[in-house]
Amino acid sequence: MLRVTQTKNTLLDGATIxxxxxxxxxxxxxxxxxxxxxxTVVAAPRPTFIRVGVLTTVRGSAYMxxxxxxxxxxxxxxxxxxxxxxxxxxxxxINCYVxxxxxxxxxxxxxxxREKHLSSMLTKALQPLVCRNEFVNxxxxxxxxxxxxxxCLLSTAINCCGVALIECGISTYDLITASTACIYRDHVFVxxxxxxxxxxxxxxxxxxxxxxxxxxxxxxxxxxxxxxxxLLIIASMETFEQLAQCQQCGYxxxxxxxxxxxxxxEINKSLRQLIKRVLTxxxxxxxxxxxxEKQLEHQEDQRLAAIIEKLQQQGLHEFIQSNIKEDPxxxx
Amino acid sequence: xxxxxxxxAEKTFILHGVEEDFRCDxxxxxxxxxxELETGLVSNASGSARLRLANTDILVGVKTEIDVxxxxxxxxxKLEFFVDCSANATPEFEGRGGSNLAQELILSLQNAxxxxxxxxxxxxxxxxxxxxxKLYIDILILECGGNLHDxxxxxxxxxxxxxxLPRVTATLLDAGITDLIISDNPYDCTRIGIDxxxxxxxxxxxxxxxxxxxxxxxxxxxxxxxxxxxxxRQDTPxxxxxxxxxxxxxxxxxxxxxxxxxxxxxxxLNKLLLKMLQSEETRVGPKRPKTVGFLK
Numbered sequence: 001m002l003r004v005t006q007t008k009n010t011l012l013d014g015a016t017i018x019x020x021x022x023x024x025x026x027x028x029x030x031x032x033x034x035x036x037x038x039x040t041v042v043a044a045p046r047p048t049f050i051r052v053g054v055l056t057t058v059r060g061s062a063y064m065x066x067x068x069x070x071x072x073x074x075x076x077x078x079x080x081x082x083x084x085x086x087x088x089x090x091x092x093x094i095n096c097y098v099x100x101x102x103x104x105x106x107x108x109x110x111x112x113x114r115e116k117h118l119s120s121m122l123t124k125a126l127q128p129l130v131c132r133n134e135f136v137n138x139x140x141x142x143x144x145x146x147x148x149x150x151x152c153l154l155s156t157a158i159n160c161c162g163v164a165l166i167e168c169g170i171s172t173y174d175l176i177t178a179s180t181a182c183i184y185r186d187h188v189f190v191x192x193x194x195x196x197x198x199x200x201x202x203x204x205x206x207x208x209x210x211x212x213x214x215x216x217x218x219x220x221x222x223x224x225x226x227x228x229x230x231l232l233i234i235a236s237m238e239t240f241e242q243l244a245q246c247q248q249c250g251y252x253x254x255x256x257x258x259x260x261x262x263x264x265x266e267i268n269k270s271l272r273q274l275i276k277r278v279l280t281x282x283x284x285x286x287x288x289x290x291x292x293e294k295q296l297e298h299q300e301d302q303r304l305a306a307i308i309e310k311l312q313q314q315g316l317h318e319f320i321q322s323n324i325k326e327d328p329x330x331x332x
Numbered sequence: 333x334x335x336x337x338x339x340x341a342e343k344t345f346i347l348h349g350v351e352e353d354f355r356c357d358x359x360x361x362x363x364x365x366x367x368e369l370e371t372g373l374v375s376n377a378s379g380s381a382r383l384r385l386a387n388t389d390i391l392v393g394v395k396t397e398i399d400v401x402x403x404x405x406x407x408x409x410k411l412e413f414f415v416d417c418s419a420n421a422t423p424e425f426e427g428r429g430g431s432n433l434a435q436e437l438i439l440s441l442q443n444a445x446x447x448x449x450x451x452x453x454x455x456x457x458x459x460x461x462x463x464x465x466k467l468y469i470d471i472l473i474l475e476c477g478g479n480l481h482d483x484x485x486x487x488x489x490x491x492x493x494x495x496x497l498p499r500v501t502a503t504l505l506d507a508g509i510t511d512l513i514i515s516d517n518p519y520d521c522t523r524i525g526i527d528x529x530x531x532x533x534x535x536x537x538x539x540x541x542x543x544x545x546x547x548x549x550x551x552x553x554x555x556x557x558x559x560x561x562x563x564x565r566q567d568t569p570x571x572x573x574x575x576x577x578x579x580x581x582x583x584x585x586x587x588x589x590x591x592x593x594x595x596x597x598x599x600x601l602n603k604l605l606l607k608m609l610q611s612e613e614t615r616v617g618p619k620r621p622k623t624v625g626f627l628k
Binding site for chain 2: 128
């Protein structure tokens with residue numbers, strides 16, 4: 001097997017730059033053994049950084065780091081629907097486009113499908129948020145660029161878009177927050193990293209779950225107690241305790257579903273506090289900038305007023321004469 | 333979903349009907365419309381089913397192919413869903429009009445069938461790490477009368493029940509290369525276990541009430557609906573994928589109610605579907621002809 005020595009990087013909080021070319025089911029097993037399994041679930045968000053208004057090219061933009069997941073969202077003001085593909089609805093249309101940066105994912109083959117999936121889920125999550133009745137016959141384009149993927153992609157994208165929408169001045173019913181939780185071999189992971197999500201994904205987990213076919217005895221025991229595994233993404237709007245989107249995959253008992261749901265709602269609550277603070281700070285910052293601009297305008301007005309006053313006192317001809325610098329050529 | 337023009341008065345009428353637990357076609361909120369199911373009608377496919385749920389008409393064909401398994405899951409076969417929205421269903425589907433809806437259906441089916449507990453991918457394994465079956469499940473939507481998710485999943489499950497994989501024997505040649513011999517006898521085949529295959533149940537919220545099996549008109553009236561994928565294992569229902577559609581939001585408690593309703597409906601549907609499929613099989617299914625003499 002090909003193995004490359006792993007490089008440590010301080011910029012990425014000591015995360016390793018991973019360049020393992022081939023993985024086998026055994027590697028997944030080893031990885032699961034190696035990771036820290038949380039004994040008690042702490043329903044708190046990861047270290048988060050949100051910056052609103054990062055681009056000058058569009059009205060609404062936001063950048064968000066959720067742990068090592070880095071996402072940028074861009075919202076342009078609504079524009080008129082192109083006649084040919086109008087769906088006859090009395091609501092505005094939301095189009096979301098999610099794109100991976102070329103360096104964001106190492107599994108390039110799966111990118112187009114994931115983009116499609118994320119786009120459609122994001123559209124569904126944002127539909128209840130935006131007051132779509134305010135721009136009938138208009139469409140709202142929301143673009144998301146994923147710079148780095150370390151799990152919780154969809155929930156981070158939803159959070160980021162929610163902030164960008166507000167920056168763009170699109171009216172929304174509430175603030176939206178989203179988070180992810182998953183369960184794998186009886187361990188609950190909140191905010192799962194990309195590696196943990198990968199374990200769950202594409203029935204890679206399945207091999208481990210069902211056990212190798214040789215262990216028939218164990219299999220029979222397992223059959224009695226079905227091993228649950230699954231991922232839950234919840235987007236919520238706290239004011240009226242509404243859930244904007246819930247997406248679940250995997251295989252879960254209804255009771256486990258409720259358990260995961262409550263964890264995500266808890267995280268959403270604390271994320272909401274953070275987003276609120278970021279937005280109020282943004283408004284304050286905008287206010288300071290506005291004040292400064294006003295002051296500059298005021299100074300300019302004063303200067304002009306002084307000139308006009310001078311003009312009135314001197315009369316037009318004299319004023320022009322006094323302001324013309326002598327041309328060295330005509331003087332000769 | 334396909335578009336139906338409804339006036340405010342019509343919407344109010346439907347809404348009031350739902351509140352009274354007496355819908356336009358006389359059903360209660362927990363009733364399904366009559367279904368017609370037929371399996372094994374496409375001779376070119378390995379398995380097929382046609383489902384007619386009132387006005388919704390679905391045709392599913394299953395094709396098989398031999399493929400190489402994913403190195404991470406050497407013991408697993410593959411499934412691929414494809415949905416085609418025929419322009420016969422609605423003029424809206426002309427050209428690429430239906431691609432969004434098709435994409436949504438494909439994603440929810442993929443999501444539901446993703447877990448190895450929902451579909452035992454190991455039954456599709458021929459030689460671990462080398463050869464496996466790949467099933468193409470082609471779904472054709474012939475008419476759109478609402479509740480596509482449920483109809484599509486029912487038809488897909490029936491088609492998978494009907495699927496016959498020819499028996500394959502392998503001979504080991506030199507240098508570890510295996511040669512597959514596929515049985516010529518059409519009766520010499522293996523079947524796919526469908527006990528745990530998930531069914532999608534759409535729970536639709538109209539006004540303050542949740543209902544199942546919405547018609548196209550009711551879909552227009554609903555603010556939000558929830559697609560619950562139910563998989564039965566040892567007589568207990570499991571969730572193998574849920575999501576919300578329809579552009580609305582709902583309260584946590586409403587959502588849990590929807591899931592409960594979906595699970596109980598899925599359980600009943602599953603039971604009935606299995607019963608009907610088995611009774612069809614015994615009545616009109618292929619009978620093995622008696623072999624006479626040395627001719628097989």
